[in-house]
Amino acid sequence: DIVMTQAPLSVSVTPGESASISCRSSKSLLHSNGITYVYWYLQKPGKSPQLLIYRMSNLASGVPDRFSGSGSETDFTLKISRVEAEDVGIYYCGQLLEMNTFGAGTKLELK
Amino acid sequence: QVQLEESGPGLMQPSETLSLTCTVSGFSLTSNGVGWVRQPLGKGLVWMGTIWAGGSTNYNSAVQSRLSISRDTSKSQVFLKMNSLQPEDTGTYYCARHPDFAYWGQGTLVTVSS
Numbered sequence: 001d002i003v004m005t006q007a008p009l010s011v012s013v014t015p016g017e018s019a020s021i022s023c024r025s026s027k028s029l030l031h032s033n034g035i036t037y038v039y040w041y042l043q044k045p046g047k048s049p050q051l052l053i054y055r056m057s058n059l060a061s062g063v064p065d066r067f068s069g070s071g072s073e074t075d076f077t078l079k080i081s082r083v084e085a086e087d088v089g090i091y092y093c094g095q096l097l098e099m100n101t102f103g104a105g106t107k108l109e110l111k
Numbered sequence: 112q113v114q115l116e117e118s119g120p121g122l123m124q125p126s127e128t129l130s131l132t133c134t135v136s137g138f139s140l141t142s143n144g145v146g147w148v149r150q151p152l153g154k155g156l157v158w159m160g161t162i163w164a165g166g167s168t169n170y171n172s173a174v175q176s177r178l179s180i181s182r183d184t185s186k187s188q189v190f191l192k193m194n195s196l197q198p199e200d201t202g203t204y205y206c207a208r209h210p211d212f213a214y215w216g217q218g219t220l221v222t223v224s225s
Binding site: 050 | 146148155156157158161169171172205207210211212213214215216217218
C-alpha cells in the first residue's frame with residue numbers, strides 16, 4: 001500500500017501569515033497519463049472533509065485562491081497564503097492512484 | 112446539487128454485522144463511483160472501499176475479508192456491510208463521490224460496544 005507521510009503534525013499560524021504543509025508518498029503518484037493523483041482535504045471542526053486541491057495543483061470549486069498545491073512525483077506541498085480564522089482544522093493529503101490512502105493529518109490552529 | 116447521506120444503526124454489539132446505506136442525489140451511480148471512509152474517534156481518515164460506476168469494487172486489504180460494498184442504482188443507494196465487528200470498528204463512516212472524493216456525506220457514527 002502507498003503510505004502518505006505528512007509534516008508537521010500541527011502548525012500554529014498568525015492570521016495573515018502563510019503556512020505550508022508537506023506530504024510525501026512512498027511511491028510515485030504520477031500516472032502514465034501525466035496526472036499526479038495527490039489530493040488535499042480540510043476537515044473543519046465537527047464537519048466532513050472537504051476537497052481543497054485535486055490532482056496535485058487544481059483548486060476545487062469554491063475554494064479561495066489563497067490555497068495552492070504543488071510538488072513532484074513523491075513530494076507535495078499545500079500552501080495557504082494569508083491564513084484566516086476559517087482555515088482552522090485538520091488538513092489531510094491523500095492519494096487516489098492505487099486504491100486510496102490518506103496522511104495522518106496536520107492540525108492548523110491560530111496563534 | 113450533489114448530495115450524499117449516510118444512515119445506519121448507531122450502536123452495534125461486538126461480532127455483529129454492520130449495514131450502512133449511502134443515499135445519493137444529483138448524480139447517477141452508473142456515472143460516478145462512491146467510496147466509504149472511516150474515521151475512528153479523534154483520529155484520521157481510513158479508506159474502506161469503493162464501488163465504481165461500472166459496478167466493480169475495491170477494498171482496503173485490512174478489512175477486505177469482512178467487508179462488502181454493493182448498490183441499488185434504481186434507488187440511488189450504496190451499501191456497506193461489514194461482519195465480525197469489534198470495538199476498534201467504532202468511528203464515523205463517510206461516503207464520498209468520485210472522481211476525487213469531491214463530495215462527502217455528513218457521516219454516521221457507529222459505536223461498537225457490549
